[in-house]
Amino acid sequence: MTNLKLKSLAAVAVLLTSTSAFAVQLTIITDGLRSGSGTNSSKSLSGTATAAGAWAWDGAILSAAGTLNGVVGCGPGCTIVTDSTTNMVVNTTLGTTTAASYTCSEGNFLVNVGANGCLSTSLGGDFIDQSSALYNVLGDANCVNRTIGGDDSSTGNPRGLGTSSGGGCDTQDGAYKQWSTFSDGTGVNGGLLTLWNGAGPTSCITTTTKDAACAGVTKLVLQAIPVPAAVWLFGSGLGLLGLARRRIGASA
Structure with a gap:
């Protein structure tokens, strides 16, 4: 009977351990970017993906559940563009x-x-925006088709999610190309995960000082959901088995 209890508890502990290790639940803290002059700023965030634990990280893949709206601002009541992802x-x-x-x-x-920031166009002499873009072409979030109209002209690639899917999709400047792990502290209870696009020196992440070398650097900072110490120990399986052995030994 004693061995059966221990085996059952061990199975539960292993399950909890593997589940905990598979994906850490996180909350987004910062969606940051550097301007063309290297000034540091952060988007104003809203949407269901800002809820606690809406993100998951398995050590290689970061995924969000829900919609994230990130507003690039320029002061009170002043907005440049809004990136919306689901x-x-x-x-x-x-x-x-x-x-x-x-x-x-x-x-x-x-x-x-x-000018138009999403389309990367100049509005021409009439200052009228006569251009447009289709997003999510054929259901692909990385496919943007821009149409330039009137006397508008291109000043660069249209803004998109990551990297163009090619084919009939326009080349894009991705808003979310944070593919590199700058630091991963999620092994610590309540630790931080920082992803960035690697477009400048590492000081662009560790400081907020204006630096022209940081132009175009973007980052995502998320925090692992804090777990109460007792639950953390329970999830590791070690505390659970140790306690079980002591109790079973005392009752034998």
């Missing part, structure tokens, strides 16, 4: 970012200077 998945092994959907929505600032 069920985003970042694979640091393959170097890919995918999602169920992605859209870029234009803010209220760039139109005043004759």
Whole structure:
């Protein structure tokens, strides 16, 4: 009977341990970016993917459950663009970012200077935006088709999710190309995970000082869901088995 109890508890402990190791639940803290001049800023975040534990990390793949809206701002009441993704998945092994959907929505600032940030266009002499874009072409979140109209002209690639899928998709500048793991502290209760695009020196992540060398650097910072110490010990299986052995030994 004693051996049976221990074997049953051991099986539960192994299950808990493997489940815990398979994926850490996280909460997004920062969706950060550096401007063309190297100024550090963070998007204003909203959506169901900002809920506690809405993200999962298995050591190589980061995935979100729900919608994340990230607003690139320029001061009170001033917005540049908004990146909206649903069920985003970042694979640091393959170097890919995918999602169920992605859209870029234009803010209220760039139109005043004759530009469109999502489309990367100049509005021409009439200051009228006559261009457009189709996102999620054929159900592919990495496929954007831009159409330039009127006297608008291109100033670069349209903004997209990650990297163009090729074929009939336009080349894009990805908003979420954070494919590299800068640091992974999720092995510690409540630790941080930082992914970045590696587009500058590491100081671009460790400091917030304006630095032209950091232009274009982006990052995601997430925090592992804190687990109460007793549950953490229970999940490891070690505390559970130790306690069981002592109790069974005392009753023998």
